[in-house]
Amino acid sequence: MADSNIEWTEKTWNPTTGCTKISKECDNCYAEVMTNRMMHMPNQPRYKAGFGVFAMHEDALGEPYKWKKPTTVFVNSMSDLFHKDMKIEFLQKIFKVMNDTPQHTYQVLTKRHHEITKYSKDLNWADNIWMGVSVGSEAGVRRIEHLVNCGAKHKFLSVEPLLEELPDLNLKGIDLVIVGGESGDNSSRPVELDWILKVKKNCDQQGVPFFFKQWGMKKFNPNLNDPTMDKRHRYYAKGGCMINGKIYLSNPSNPNSPDTPTLELFGNEYYIMDDYSDLKSIWELKSYLPFMEDDLYEQLKTDIKINGLNDPILFVATPNGEKLVIEGHTRLRACIELKLKNIPTKEVKENFESIDDIKLWMVRHQFQRRNLSSVEKIELALLSKETIEKMAKDNLYKAGKNKEIDKSIDTYAEIAKIAGVGRTSVFMYSAIIEKASDSVKQKLRKGDISITSAYDKVKDIPEKKITKPKNKANNYKILDSIEEAQKLLEDGKIQGVTILKNKAQIDMLNNYVKTKFGIVITEA
Structure with a gap:
C-alpha cells in the first residue's frame, strides 16, 4: 500500500x-x-x-x-x-x-x-x-x-x-x-x-x-x-x-474527502486556506505579499519553536465573526506545522470597505516592520500597482454609470504615497525596470547606483514597440478624457473603456479585445 x-x-x-x-x-x-x-x-x-x-x-x-x-x-x-x-x-x-x-x-x-x-x-x-x-x-x-x-x-x-x-x-x-x-x-x-x-x-x-x-x-x-x-x-x-x-x-x-469551506467578505465568497486556532486565511491575502524563502522560513520556524510566537498575528473580524488573518500568514504557517496552541493575536479595527483596502493596508504595514531603502520601499509599494489600477478602472466605470467619483486616482502618486517617496522617484524606477539592462537593475538593487543615476542611463531609450499584425482592423479609439469616454459609452458607440499607461501597450491589447472600446492614456 x-x-x-x-x-x-x-x-x-x-x-x-x-x-x-x-x-x-x-x-x-x-x-x-x-x-x-x-x-x-x-x-x-x-x-x-x-x-x-x-x-x-x-x-x-x-x-x-x-x-x-x-x-x-x-x-x-x-x-x-x-x-x-x-x-x-x-x-x-x-x-x-x-x-x-x-x-x-x-x-x-x-x-x-x-x-x-x-x-x-x-x-x-x-x-x-x-x-x-x-x-x-x-x-x-x-x-x-x-x-x-x-x-x-x-x-x-x-x-x-x-x-x-x-x-x-x-x-x-x-x-x-x-x-x-x-x-x-x-x-x-x-x-x-x-x-x-x-x-x-x-x-x-x-x-x-x-x-x-x-x-x-x-x-x-x-x-x-x-x-x-x-x-x-x-x-x-x-x-x-x-x-x-x-x-x-x-x-x-x-x-x-476535503470540503471547500468559504467565508464571505464584502459581498464575495473566498475559499479558506487555513483554519487553525479560530484564525482563518484566504489565498487572495495569503499570497499578496511575496512568500518567504525556504531557508529563512526554516530559521523563523526554529525560532518560534524555541522562543514561542512573540509578535501577535493580526486579524480583522468579518461580518460573520470569523477572524481573518491580514498580517502574519508565514508565522501562522509555522504555528500550524509546530502544532502550537494559544497563539497570540490582535484585532485590527480599520474601516475597510473592500479587499483592495486590506491589500493596501498590508503593504503599508510592512513599512512599519522593516528598515528599507528607497528602492526596497518602491519595490514593495509596487505590489499594490495592480490594486490601485483596479481602483482607477472602477472609478472610470462609475463615471460611465453617472455615479459620483470620490477622487481621481494617480497610480504613481498613490504608489509614492505608500512608499513614502516622491512621485518622480516611482516614475523613474518604473522606467528603469522597463528599459534598463540587468546589470543596471542589479546595481540599483544593491545600492551601488541611485535611482536618478540609473534613470539617466535609460531616459532617452525609446519604448519598445510592438509590431501590429497586418490587415487587422483596429477595435479601439484613443480618447482625450474620461468625460469623452463617458459620453461614448452612453451613446453606445463603444462597449468598454481601458486605461493604459502608454501607447506601446495598445497593439497588444487590440489582439485580445474583439469589441469596440475606448482608450485613455495616463501618460503623455
Missing part, C-alpha cells in the same frame, strides 16, 4: 500489476511510465516483469488487514482488476479481503466493461466497494450500461483523461462523476472547457455529484492565473483545478 497523490483517493493497493492497452485513453498511461521506472529498482520486485505482463501477487492480499485507520483505497492503480488474464479465483480472493475489511472504502476502476458483466454474479459486492469505469472518449460511453447493470451498490465514472466532447450522458444509477485532463509527462492532448462544462451540466441536471480533478497541464488551463496551480494552495492540483474561478470536489466515494 502507498499514500496516493490522486486527488479523489487516499491510498493505493495493487494486488495485481501489469496491463494491456485497449483504448486511446491508454495511450499515455501513467502506470506504464511508473512500471518502466520501478522494474529496475531492486526494492520493487513486483514490477520486475515489466508493464506488459499481468501478474497476481498473493503476498499483497494481507495488506488491508494491517491498516488500523479507516482509509479510502484505489484498488489497482497500476493495473486493471478485470484484465483478461485475471483468474476468477484470485479476483474472488481480492473481493473477500474487501468484504472482510468494511472499515475501509475501496474504489475499483476498469475499462473492461464486458468482464464486469461476466464476473458480476460471482462476486460479493459489499457496501464499501465503489465500482467505476473510464469514460474519456465517446467510444467509452458504452461502458456505462455495463457498470449500471453490475451488482455494485455504488458506481462512479472516471471521465479522465477527457479527450473529446461526449454526448449527453445518461447518469441514472451513477453516484459520482470524476473529470480531469491528461496529466502525464508526455501529455499533448488538451481538455476543452466546453467539454467539461457539458459533463458538469449533465451531472447538475441529473443530481449526480461532480468532482473536477485537474486540467492536467498548466498549458491546458484557460486561466493562466488559476491559484490552484501553486503548490502552496490548499487545493493544489497539477495544471490547476478551478473552473471559471470555482472548485468542485464533491466526492461521496471518499468519507474523508
Whole structure:
C-alpha cells in the first residue's frame, strides 16, 4: 500500500500489476511510465516483469488487514482488476479481503466493461466497494450500461483523461462523476472547457455529484492565473483545478474527502486556506505579499519553536465573526506545522470597505516592520500597482454609470504615497525596470547606483514597440478624457473603456479585445 497523490483517493493497493492497452485513453498511461521506472529498482520486485505482463501477487492480499485507520483505497492503480488474464479465483480472493475489511472504502476502476458483466454474479459486492469505469472518449460511453447493470451498490465514472466532447450522458444509477485532463509527462492532448462544462451540466441536471480533478497541464488551463496551480494552495492540483474561478470536489466515494469551506467578505465568497486556532486565511491575502524563502522560513520556524510566537498575528473580524488573518500568514504557517496552541493575536479595527483596502493596508504595514531603502520601499509599494489600477478602472466605470467619483486616482502618486517617496522617484524606477539592462537593475538593487543615476542611463531609450499584425482592423479609439469616454459609452458607440499607461501597450491589447472600446492614456 502507498499514500496516493490522486486527488479523489487516499491510498493505493495493487494486488495485481501489469496491463494491456485497449483504448486511446491508454495511450499515455501513467502506470506504464511508473512500471518502466520501478522494474529496475531492486526494492520493487513486483514490477520486475515489466508493464506488459499481468501478474497476481498473493503476498499483497494481507495488506488491508494491517491498516488500523479507516482509509479510502484505489484498488489497482497500476493495473486493471478485470484484465483478461485475471483468474476468477484470485479476483474472488481480492473481493473477500474487501468484504472482510468494511472499515475501509475501496474504489475499483476498469475499462473492461464486458468482464464486469461476466464476473458480476460471482462476486460479493459489499457496501464499501465503489465500482467505476473510464469514460474519456465517446467510444467509452458504452461502458456505462455495463457498470449500471453490475451488482455494485455504488458506481462512479472516471471521465479522465477527457479527450473529446461526449454526448449527453445518461447518469441514472451513477453516484459520482470524476473529470480531469491528461496529466502525464508526455501529455499533448488538451481538455476543452466546453467539454467539461457539458459533463458538469449533465451531472447538475441529473443530481449526480461532480468532482473536477485537474486540467492536467498548466498549458491546458484557460486561466493562466488559476491559484490552484501553486503548490502552496490548499487545493493544489497539477495544471490547476478551478473552473471559471470555482472548485468542485464533491466526492461521496471518499468519507474523508476535503470540503471547500468559504467565508464571505464584502459581498464575495473566498475559499479558506487555513483554519487553525479560530484564525482563518484566504489565498487572495495569503499570497499578496511575496512568500518567504525556504531557508529563512526554516530559521523563523526554529525560532518560534524555541522562543514561542512573540509578535501577535493580526486579524480583522468579518461580518460573520470569523477572524481573518491580514498580517502574519508565514508565522501562522509555522504555528500550524509546530502544532502550537494559544497563539497570540490582535484585532485590527480599520474601516475597510473592500479587499483592495486590506491589500493596501498590508503593504503599508510592512513599512512599519522593516528598515528599507528607497528602492526596497518602491519595490514593495509596487505590489499594490495592480490594486490601485483596479481602483482607477472602477472609478472610470462609475463615471460611465453617472455615479459620483470620490477622487481621481494617480497610480504613481498613490504608489509614492505608500512608499513614502516622491512621485518622480516611482516614475523613474518604473522606467528603469522597463528599459534598463540587468546589470543596471542589479546595481540599483544593491545600492551601488541611485535611482536618478540609473534613470539617466535609460531616459532617452525609446519604448519598445510592438509590431501590429497586418490587415487587422483596429477595435479601439484613443480618447482625450474620461468625460469623452463617458459620453461614448452612453451613446453606445463603444462597449468598454481601458486605461493604459502608454501607447506601446495598445497593439497588444487590440489582439485580445474583439469589441469596440475606448482608450485613455495616463501618460503623455
